[in-house]
Amino acid sequence: MTKLSVNINKIATLRNSRGGNVPDLLKVAADVQKFGAQGVTIHPRPDERHIRYQDARDLVSVVHTEYNIEGNPVKKFIDLVLEVKPTQVTLVPDADDAITSNAGWDTVKHKSFLQDVIAEFKSNGIRTSIFVDPVLEMIEGAKETGTDRIELYTEAFAHEYSLGNTAGIDHYVASAKLANELGLGINAGHDLSLDNIKFFKENIPGLLEVSIGHALVAESLYLGLENVVNMYLQKLK
Template sequence: MLLRIFAGKVTIIEMTKLSVNVNKIATLRNARGGNVPDLIKTVKDIESFGAQGITIHPRPDERHIRYQDARDLKGVVKTELNIEGNPVEKFINLVLEVQPDQVTLVPDSVDAITSNAGWDTIKNRLFLKEVIAEFKSHGIRTSIFVDPVAEMIEGAKETGTDRIELYTEAFAEGFKEGHPNAVKPYVDAALLAQDLDLGLNAGHDLSLENIKFFADSIPGLLEVSIGHALIAEALYDGLEKTIQSYLEALS
């Protein structure tokens, strides 16, 4: 436990948790049609290396994580299972069946290669409110994927969600181009989330290059979900060392 003084406020904070998105492990497995690499074994290893959560994002075409993977992982994950996805009927039914620790609602189109925008929480407020109420009635913590825009965060509060997940691609791109001030909208978003009593997660294009700066800058950051960069970095440094590097950066 740490004390952080930010904008004149003293806040008790815990270490930001690392949830590893294992979609890329499933992509590699599916490329050959067998069970190499073994997703279940890899998830167990990732947890043993210190990760505090596992994230999966099953898409309708099951091109990486399959719906059956979600069922299989329910009895395997010992830390926190987070299932991301667009709340179409098939996804909702899966989440209610598996009962993960957290569900993160992402507005993906069917043909999206990766997540590329947050929710318009004003336009979709009634729909999100209904879906979230269903998940929360089953004891599942909810999070909404949003851009760092005040109106969208305020709209998220109206849906009844427990948390928001900030879509961090714009920060990552700005940071890579040498503009550390690209983090400012995310700082403002985090402070607003605190004022609204919303838990705060973040994800998309976070990497070892930018994660420490981001985590040090953002007040109240509870969890980051990282997949593509972490798996790519592990090709060089190994999975255990890479996870330890993230945990060190987040501590």
């Protein structure tokens, strides 16, 4: 079964919009695990506009499944990850002003930088994953960085699927097959939803984990958080 890691950034966005602690981020993290999710993901940004760095620290005592911290490996982020020591760190090449993640790493151009960062995390017992586009050259480059896993950036797939173009998955299938051959674990995330997750999972060989936040929270407004988590789990079987 592919594991579901729930990204709780949007819960933090809602909390921060009014100040105070409603909704309670730590309670939501505890609840999604109680409902069956096998992990919790956060993506703190330098301006802390949703997840705050203190949230990352506070979640250590709450997350008893897999704890995944995503972000651009600037010094502040690296220091946070080394302090918190999550199960997994996912490296994402975000610009400071990015609304959301919008590209994978150029693993060839940034090979040396990624090698250094990944080596430091791995020496501290933290599993590493890097965000990549479904491009074979980038998958091969990822292998050279020493990362444990890749996370396939799935926005393009989700867009094509919403238009009825199921061939939009072809690049992802080829990338996954290559990753499997190279011994890289495969995660995926971005714009995955109840509408497309089953098709994606059924076609990607060796898919270990998906990280889903925006769609899951939006769907929960209508269907309820516990129900939606379980709907994802059923589709990921």
